[in-house]
Amino acid sequence: MSSVTADPLASAIVKLDPASARIKRFSALTTMTLPLIGTAAAAWFLWTGTYTTTDLVLFVVMYFVHMGGITIGFHRYLSHKAFKTSPVFEGIMMITGSMGAQGPLMFWVTTHRRHHRFSDREGDPHSPNLHGWSIKARLRGLWYAHMPWMLSDETSKWSVFAPDVLRDRRLMWYSRTYPAWVLTGLLIPAVVGFAVEQTPMSLLTGLVFGGFARIFVANQAAWCVGSICHAIGSRPFDNKDRSANNWPVAAFTFGEGLQNNHHAFPGSYRHGVTWWEPDLSGWLLFGLGKAGVVWDLREPDKATIERKRAMKQAA
Ligand SMILES: [Zn+2]
Ligand SMILES: [Zn+2]
Known part of the structure; x- marks a missing residue:
């Protein structure tokens, strides 16, 4: 594995001051634990039959919105x-x-672009492959890449990894107002549940199923992309990293589990290179493109895909 010091962007990974590191750790821990507690409550409501069809519909609909x-x-x-x-x-x-x-979107975009830049090398914020190769070390790596990476005391410089977002006042406003949108995502299912069922309990079960449990399940699936999809799956393209296509993860994450395809063609709106690979977001974008909601959809042509596939076979 090549060293991070060889990459000029390595200097854009910086240590946070103690106060900022504490805030980062606190918000990451909150994001991990509150939805877990909410999921335990949802399991209890399921076990005791304290739920309605509305709650299940809210869970599914909010999962789609979230993902x-x-x-x-x-x-x-x-x-x-x-x-x-x-x-x-x-x-x-x-x-x-x-x-x-x-x-916040600024955290997301800078972390993610850094992941692509250093994929499975030192500097990758969430690689499962930097902890050694014994079974114990690999399991530790998988766990680290799944969740604890969010607790690290480092940050990716905004001006280096996302100057385009930094310049965009509208995008920065969405980034700054992040907590309000998380709260909105919790309140919507609670209010809709109450409006449909008209009982005080439905306010709580709506919040639990469409809010906390939805966040927990969807994010567990999403974080499998960083952990499992850089360890287990097929590798049709040689990306010089461990990115892999994992269909079960792809099914739950609307295509994101096709990491090997995605690292081969990161600028493509589709993560499936063939139409039958599970890539719900790619299919949705294709439809939104036809409807004129989105445009200038980028994707590699067939020849580029085949050339890249042949490079792996020749190696
Ligand atoms: Zn990846
Ligand atoms: Zn990506």
Whole structure:
């Protein structure tokens, strides 16, 4: 593995001052634990039959909103500029992405671009492959890449990893108002649950199922992309890293689990290089493109894909 010091962008990974590191750790721990407690409550409500069909519908609908916002908005639009759209649809994507409670969009985009830059090398914020190769070390790496990486006391310089976002006043406003959108994502299912069922209990179960449990399940799936999809799966392309296509993860994350394809063609709006690979966000974007909601969708042509595939076979 090559050293991070060889990369000029390595100096853009900096240590936070103690106060900022504490704030980062506190918000990461809150993001990990509160949804877990909410999921325990949801399990209790399921066990005791204290739920309605409305709660299950709220869970599913909010899961779609959450995953769509993160994968289409934060990832393919914001981090990779895979397509263009109007300010209104951009706003919808940034708000629903923020409801995913994976951190303000500026944290997300800088972390993610750094992940691509240093993929599975020193400097990658969440690689499972930097902890050694014994079974114990690999399991420790998988766990670190899944969640504890968020507790680190370092940050990725905004001006280096996302100067485009930093210049955009509208995007920065969505980033600054992040806590309000997380709260909105919790309140919407609570209010809708109450409006439909008209009982005080439905306010609580709506919050638990459509809010906390949804955040927990969707984020566990999303974090499998950083852990499992850099360890287990197929590798049709040689990306000089451990990124892998993992179909079960891809199914739950609307295509993000096709990491090997994505690292081969990071600027593509599709993560499937064939139409049958599970890439719900890619299929949705194709439809949104036909409807004129998004445009200038970037994707590699067939010849480029085949050339890259042949490079792996020749190696
Ligand atoms: Zn990756
Ligand atoms: Zn990416």
